[in-house]
Amino acid sequence: MPLEFCRRHAPELLIVFFGLIFLVAVSGTVGGEAGIFLASALDVALFVVLAMLVYLAEDRHRAFRWAAGIWLLVLIGGLAAAAAGFGLLSILPPEALDAEQFDPETVDLALAAEMALLLLGVLVAGLASLIGFSRKFRVWLARYLPFDPDSFLHTVALVVILAMILIPPVPLLVTGGPPFLSPPFLDLLLASGDLLADTVTLNAYTLFWTIVGSFFIAGACVRRTPRETLERLGLVRPTGRGVLLAVAAALALVAVFHVIDPVLAALVGYLGLPVTDTEAVNLLFAGSLTLPGIIVASVAAGFGEEVSIRGLLQPRFGILLPALLFASLHAFQYSWDGLISVFLAGLVFAYIRRYSNTTTSAITHTVYDLVLFAMLMVGVSF
DSSP states (O other), rough: OOOHHHHTTHHHHHHHHHHHHHHHHHOOOSSSHHHHHHTTTHHHHHHHHHHHHHHHHHHTTTTTTHHHHHHHHHHHHHHHHHHHHHHHHHOOOGGGGTTTTOOOOGGHHHHHHHHHHHHHHHHHHHHHHGGGGGHHHHHHHHTTTTOOTTTTHHHHHHHHHHHHHHHHHHHHHHSOOOOGSSHHHHHHHHTOOOTTTTOOOHHHHHHHHHHHHHHHHTTTTTTOOOHHHHHHHHOOOOHHHHHHHHHHHHHHHHHHHHHHHHHHHHHHHTEEEEEEEHHHHHHTTTGSSSHHHHHHHHHHHHHHHIIIIIITHHHHHHHHHHHHHHHTTTTTOOHHHHHHHHHHHHHHHHHHHHSSOOHHHHHHHHHHHHHHHHHHTTTOOO
């Protein structure tokens, strides 16, 4: 009876479970390693709760549409606030971060205009993502992508994808540089000690929650059995041939992008756009530059991003939109040349996923990142 109850009420139980995790992590009532473990689930919890509300709206009662819609707006608002916050951090003078020293009258008009443009940009990007609610737009898009324009689940997913494509690049577009590479942000990390902290456990925890969240969002225990969920995500037991193919593809990618990246940087610089500061990138990744650190970081990025993007989204939204989302997620740490490079790499991973499976694309992605991190460890910038 308890097992049957859990199966029937899986969405509600998952909402309560991840909702509690969210509240505990935000409140900071749990410290130490347990607190870090729960905090690493924050991002995933928001999406799992949204997915469960959508499943309830489709399977139980249409009234849950209102709850899902409100939660969706909260999620988009949170993403916009984060983008605006990081963008402001990258352009405000150091004294502005100190409330006792900051005098609003000292803010010059150019800075005030840039701040206003940043806030306006994230607002417009967030509102633009809501075009996914237009059935006319969805019907047009469904001519090219294999999703159901009349599915509430697919509609909400489309809005989320558009928001995550449009909002993160706004700070780069407005300020001219990625927020995570700005001197104020790097100085803040150095001052707090987080930059030099051991990131192995944090990356491991993030990978765990990303995989768990992707399984539930794909319908595990709600609409699909575990075996069906694995099939939906494209996860299979790796074969020797598949591993060899993945390693070969990764090494080929490293060689190809060793040629492409300087060309992209030169082209972007020629167009007058900002080029990624490789020294700042190296400093940003400094906390992962140990042997265990680069292994765990590579596995976390390779499997986490491939399962959640290529495994979860690509079967419904094709290759282009997930690849754009994949690139956009890196907009806080790379300039335009880096984003183009990430987008092109994403296309390669996407085609490996299409013609093979997510396991192979994840291994390719992992080995690719591992080689780049290893090069960084020995002093070769990328």
